[in-house]
């Protein structure tokens with residue numbers, strides 16, 4: 001049975017997908033090994049209770065020898081360190097890599113008329129979204145900070161308008177005339193600022209759109225000191241007072257349970 005799906009031993013391997021095996025014997029050996037381990041896995045799965053099987057898999061992984069240069073290891077702390085080094089078109093863009101992908105999906109699917117982006121910093125995040133909007137040919141960004149530290153290239157983007165008096169002084173009339181509005185809160189991350197911004201800007205969020213609260217991960221990273229509970233406390237409180245929003249688990253859990261820096265932070269307007 002097995003031999004029928006393998007090339008005849010000793011024959012040279014055709015170039016292409018299997019060409020990395022020196023010859024058909026090497027490939028046969030590899031395939032048999034794979035099949036045996038799959039069969040073993042099936043047998044163990046059948047006879048071991050679920051929990052024991054999970055322990056078996058865990059131990060197998062731990063005991064497997066992997067040379068140091070081939071090991072894979074990353075966690076929330078290493079992603080945090082890395083995300084501070086991320087640039088977009090050379091401009092610092094402080095977001096978790098998973099979230100760039102999610103932002104891209106939301107902007108392409110929703111095609112917002114306006115994104116209100118609280119916390120410009122150097123403007124890498126705003127530039128990324130503005131370029132995405134260029135590719136779909138739709139949308140504008142109002143980006144707000146308390147300092148003017150944005151890079152020149154961001155200042156010149158025709159889809160971006162800057163506000164430097166903080167979210168507290170943004171005049172909501174600026175959003176008049178836009179129908180599909182998406183809000184991103186990436187400011188100081190204190191509980192007070194986050195809940196304040198949620199209360200001020202959430203009425204602008206249109207049905208099916210999002211209020212994205214960034215950096216609830218500070219609690220997981222034990223960096224919430226001085227933030228008075230930070231974004232997570234604000235989100236919990238906001239959701240109790242606002243039944244029109246739910247946490248979109250599809251985005252929060254796309255790469256693993258809350259594998260995002262916006263922990264429980266993709267708030268979708270559902271009614």
Ligand SMILES: C[S@@+](CC[C@H](N)C(=O)[O-])C[C@H]1O[C@@H](n2cnc3c(N)ncnc32)[C@H](O)[C@@H]1O
Pocket residue numbers: 092093094095118119120121122123124125126144145146147165166167168186187188193
């Ligand atoms: C984490 S950085 C923003 C990163 C940026 N969104 C990006 O993608 O690169 C936080 C920014 O929030 C700004 N900030 C602090 N308080 C603010 C407020 N009240 N209104 C608007 N921005 C504020 C800070 O000056 C800082 O530049």
